Amino acid sequence: SAVISQKPSRDICQRGTSLTIQCQVDSQVTMMFWYRQQPGQSLTLIATANQGSEATYESGFVIDKFPISRPNLTFSTLTVSNMSPEDSSIYLCSAPGRENNEQFFGPGTRLTVL
Amino acid sequence: LAKTTQPISMDSYEGQEVNITCSHNNIATNDYITWYQQFPSQGPRFIIQGYKTKVTNEVASLFIPADRKSSTLSLPRVSLSDTAVYYCLVADMNTGFQKLVFGTGTRLLVSP
Numbered sequence: 764s765a766v767i768s769q770k771p772s773r774d775i776c777q778r779g780t781s782l783t784i785q786c787q788v789d790s791q792v793t794m795m796f797w798y799r800q801q802p803g804q805s806l807t808l809i810a811t812a813n814q815g816s817e818a819t820y821e822s823g824f825v826i827d828k829f830p831i832s833r834p835n836l837t838f839s840t841l842t843v844s845n846m847s848p849e850d851s852s853i854y855l856c857s858a859p860g861r862e863n864n865e866q867f868f869g870p871g872t873r874l875t876v877l
Numbered sequence: 878l879a880k881t882t883q884p885i886s887m888d889s890y891e892g893q894e895v896n897i898t899c900s901h902n903n904i905a906t907n908d909y910i911t912w913y914q915q916f917p918s919q920g921p922r923f924i925i926q927g928y929k930t931k932v933t934n935e936v937a938s939l940f941i942p943a944d945r946k947s948s949t950l951s952l953p954r955v956s957l958s959d960t961a962v963y964y965c966l967v968a969d970m971n972t973g974f975q976k977l978v979f980g981t982g983t984r985l986l987v988s989p
Contacts, residue, residue, distance in 0.1 A: 767920075794975055796975070796976070796977075798979075805964070805979045805980060805981055805982055806921065806964075806977075806979040807979070808976065808977065808978065811976065855920050857920070857977075859973065859974075859975050864909075864911075864926055864968075864973075864974045865911075865923035865926070865974070866921075866923065866974075866975060866977060867920075867923075868919075868920025868921050868922070869920055870918070870919060870920055871918070871919070871920055873918075
């Protein structure tokens, strides 16, 4: 299994500001993933964070809004930029376990934008 | 990636068997059927994965017919702690099952 932690667990932010979310994995992994879960909704994949290259974004998500860093094989950050109330969501990161057939998820970061 | 369809919600009582059916009509040859469970305020957790026929582990069973266009997650003798959202996904073997597309999920409520 993989143990994944996220910081912060929650935050309340003002419109127009940015928040950087950290994700730490207890083992080295090639790819990490960032998801958004809007209130009462399912998870939507934002991007794949590759070590040593730029992140790959899904349709509807852009680097200017959600810049991602992947400085090493155990860590990644997601920044939510120029926030608006519509960005209020839970943001989760995930990484594969050793068997690779399952993803392990962090506990999520609950973001509220006022 | 193939889209999945499953009931929005289900209700059950403690000790009953719960079967959640998922439809995935456009499943591709390289896709595996995968189920995740999510409790409130937690990230999803892998339950079970299968390609065809039947798969069983300590948590659940997964039944997949020959045409693979649907699947059924079976939870034996549910307890209150099984109250959660259950997601059915099809995961591409070629991506290492890593890039996940979540559907709406089924919200299971287990009552005493």
